[in-house]
Amino acid sequence: MEKILEILKELHPEVDFDTCTTLIDDNILDSLDIVTIISELSLEFDIEIPPQEIIPSNFNSAQALYKMVEKLS
């Protein structure tokens, strides 16, 4: 979880990722962020994220990302 927060903080230092659950709904993350997150998660956790998992609900919060990573690990 810490690693995920670190990746997100690097992208948007101004956002409080511990509490935010509307990263997509409130347009906080853009497409370039999504690509960066996916490539960094893939490297860090040695997973492959299939296109079907790249949906808004998996990217709305750090917690949701954590759950997705756990599922794919």
Next chain:
Amino acid sequence: MINNVLQYLEIQEQKNPDKYAILEKDGNGFTFKELATKAREIGSFLAETGIFKKAIPVFSNQSINSVLLFFGVLYSGNYYVPIDVDTPKDRIEIILNNCKATISVGCEKEFDKVEIPYHSIDALLGKENKELLESVRKKHTINNPLYMVYTSGSTGTPKGVIKSHNSMISFIESFVDTFNIEEEIIGNQTPFYFDASGKDIYLMLKTGSTMHIVPKELFMFPVGLINFLNERKISYICWVPSALAIISQLNALKTMTLPYIKNVFFVGEVMQIKHLNYWRSHLPEVRYVNLYGSSEMAGTCSYYIVDREFGLEEKLPIGKPLNGTEMFLLSEDNKLITDDNVGEICVRSPLLASGYFGDKEKTSKVFVNNVLNDDYLDLMLRTGDLGKYDENGNIVYVARKDYQIKHMGHRIELYEIETYVNALDFIDVSCCLYDEKRSKIVLFFTVTKELEDYNKEITVRLKQKLPDYMIPNRFIKIETIQKNKNGKIDRVLLKSLI
């Protein structure tokens, strides 16, 4: 003879009145007839104000109304200045002062970021004043301005590049001719406040093609994006490479395909070979075209049709000029380069822009008389890009002459970001560099005051001044920023730290 882009619209209005010109995701759209009729209503309103041949800012978003407003402005005999509605207020003020706007229009009902009168689209629609529009048209010449876009400037002030009807007509005629394009279904990605969208808009007008606005949020979610392109049977896309790269980075073509796509054009930045190879391996039948251009022209001036496999270390050529355009390379001492030496890319063509608004000095440095011709007027553009010929006579882009970069399809002067960072009270010295490999703007800085979270503070403060694409992606705080022997910041040394 076509001397006004509105004639394209009027031709389609006659030929394809009930065909959709432009469509949004939820099915909202304008047919060619609706687009022309409504644009004439807006044009009548604006013409009745008496303003003629002036800049009218259009606060645009990714909607069909933005395009309608552009044509409305044109019918009034004025030219449009597209500006992103989300631009910070300070920047809007600089732009409006620079272009001397006295009236503005936009898609939003209300807009509180301007001091001058603002009219929403609903207020502008009404009755057509046929006589007035006719008299406006009579005064028109092909050299009149069509639109102006602001790009990042080196002194911290954005600069406006102004383009005439002539430049866009020359571009679109030669584009359609070069690629033999008749009728397509266009999938528009580039936002309408972005210069590159002109290619989609005028291709739609010239060929009577329908343009579908691809919703921005789909570029995050590949399954939705591919479904959209297939539902709309999109056959032609002209996107920035980073948008195309999203498909490959997310491996979206692993389980899905794009059966309708015939043309994939890319423009605005360097296309990475690994992404191109991904596309080509999944969709081998498609025509892939690398386009090259700059803000100082309408559309683009050269192209390379990908005709072979490229290795990861190879550079994709920017190729050869469009039909009716000439390009050549000049050495430092203004000699024509014919061998494989590096030189500045220069362009002779009717598609060139009309210079930088209100800046004769800068204009005369970039738009010059052909240095190889002393005998008569012969306009030539110095692009500021360096290039060289490959063994097949294609031009290959090498680098910018100065520190200007291309990031997410936007042209950015790194100095401009530094100007704003340096203005922050806790910053001592800063230096912006571009990490081409990771496509990230990297900011090095030294401080005068201790703060808890520099990255956050800088980001928040810059966002009040600059558009999002100009916000650094990586922050590196260091003890000292070394100067080189000329007393300038040692960028080479800093670059080695990235």
